[in-house]
Amino acid sequence: MADVVVIGAGVIGASIGWHLRRLGVRDVLLVDRAAGPGEGSTGRATGGFRAQFSTEVNVRLSLLSREKLLRFQEDTGVDPGYLQAGYLWLARTEEQLSILRDAQRVQHRCGLHEAVILKRADIARVNPHVRTDDIVGAAFCPTDGYIRPLEILRGYLQDANVRWNAPIAAVRRDAVALADGSEIACGAIVNAAGAWAARIAEVPVTPLRRQVATTPPTDVLPPDTPMTIWADDGFHVRPRDGRVLVLAPGDDAGWLDRMRGLTQKRVPPLRGVTIEFGWDGLYEMSPDNHAILGRLRDDLYVANGSSGHGVMHSPAIGQLLAELIVHGAARSLDIHALRPSRFVEGRPNRAPDLL
Numbered sequence: 001m002a003d004v005v006v007i008g009a010g011v012i013g014a015s016i017g018w019h020l021r022r023l024g025v026r027d028v029l030l031v032d033r034a035a036g037p038g039e040g041s042t043g044r045a046t047g048g049f050r051a052q053f054s055t056e057v058n059v060r061l062s063l064l065s066r067e068k069l070l071r072f073q074e075d076t077g078v079d080p081g082y083l084q085a086g087y088l089w090l091a092r093t094e095e096q097l098s099i100l101r102d103a104q105r106v107q108h109r110c111g112l113h114e115a116v117i118l119k120r121a122d123i124a125r126v127n128p129h130v131r132t133d134d135i136v137g138a139a140f141c142p143t144d145g146y147i148r149p150l151e152i153l154r155g156y157l158q159d160a161n162v163r164w165n166a167p168i169a170a171v172r173r174d175a176v177a178l179a180d181g182s183e184i185a186c187g188a189i190v191n192a193a194g195a196w197a198a199r200i201a202e203v204p205v206t207p208l209r210r211q212v213a214t215t216p217p218t219d220v221l222p223p224d225t226p227m228t229i230w231a232d233d234g235f236h237v238r239p240r241d242g243r244v245l246v247l248a249p250g251d252d253a254g255w256l257d258r259m260r261g262l263t264q265k266r267v268p269p270l271r272g273v274t275i276e277f278g279w280d281g282l283y284e285m286s287p288d289n290h291a292i293l294g295r296l297r298d299d300l301y302v303a304n305g306s307s308g309h310g311v312m313h314s315p316a317i318g319q320l321l322a323e324l325i326v327h328g329a330a331r332s333l334d335i336h337a338l339r340p341s342r343f344v345e346g347r348p349n350r351a352p353d354l355l
Contacts, residue, residue, distance in 0.1 A: 001027070003025050003026065004188045005029050006031070007176065013032070016303060017156070018156040018318060021160075025322075031163045031168065033165070033166060033168070035165055047149050048227050050062065051144060052107060054099075054103035058309070060110055063111060063112065070082070072155060072315070077158070079151060081151055083145045085146055086126065088118075088126055088226045091138060091231050099231070101139075114142055118138040126138075126226060130267055145226070147311065168200060174186060188299050190301045192304070193304070194310070195283065203292055204292075205286055208282065210308070211256075213246045213275050214244070215275055216274055217243055220269045223239050223242075233248060233249075235247075235262050246275060247259070248262070284305055285308075288348035288350070291313065291317060294335065301321060320332060
């Protein structure tokens with residue numbers, strides 16, 4: 001018998017378990033089909049952190065997470081690797097720049113006052129390594145940056161009771177049945193199964209494969225180079241662990257050649273540097289690219305569909321769902337916009353692509 005069973009011991013499930021224990025829930029069991037920590041999407045995340053979103057709920061999730069990341073080492077004893085190198089969004093058209101301006105108005109209303117719009121002449125001050133001759137402007141926030149997903153996971157898994165190699169056969173009322181035939185009675189169940197959440201409960205989550213290309217070790221880009229994203233096609237470039245990562249949406253046969261071509265064209269210092277396939281992983285996509293957070297029935301809760309933002313929002317999501325279970329409501333943030341019922345109500349969140 002457990003007070004709460006959390007299905008999924010990735011960074012979101014681990015955060016929920018940690019926050020439940022902090023709120024006094026003594027018997028929390030995490031179950032995961034993997035053989036050990038970091039074998040799912042958390043271990044394949046690139047580790048970006050941003051508060052530059054275009055909807056209030058996502059900006060506020062990031063601000064709550066940022067607050068918690070700043071005291072993460074004090075709370076857990078583990079350094080989350082939060083480096084405020086910034087996120088730089090490059091716009092090639094006035095239309096794209098207008099979308100970034102509109103998003104920044106939302107960010108400012110939420111308190112992210114350090115986010116600014118840059119003229120093309122100012123971009124080199126932030127990132128001198130990219131071509132700007134076809135750029136009309138940019139959005140930049142210096143407090144965005146990088147985190148270390150596996151270190152955050154390690155911090156939240158400390159003192160956790162986890163059953164690995166435990167795939168789920170069925171979720172019943174007040175019980176979870178495992179594939180080995182055993183059953184765990186519990187007071188509450190949390191679906192934090194990531195890309196496979198729809199197999200656990202009726203939530204509109206689908207897996208989306210994303211790929212990362214990487215260079216060999218190089219010092220071409222300093223480690224504090226901001227995450228730089230071209231708003232029109234989502235091409236990213238960032239340094240990590242002495243290499244440079246490049247990525248963009250897509251998983252077709254020509255993806256790697258496209259990454260090489262874009263890198264050569266847009267990041268002149270990387271011309272001639274080898275770029276090879278690095279790894280892939282799965283995003284857990286919801287229909288509106290926002291997390292699904294709340295109660296499905298009196299004993300079943302969901303924390304799914306973060307749509308590529310799961311690691312960065314995991315500190316906030318863990319706290320909010322733990323509050324919902326223990327207190328009957330999330331106290332730190334209004335999560336009405338993330339309620340599971342919004343899709344059948346025909347009221348999804350609306351936001352431009354990527355933001």
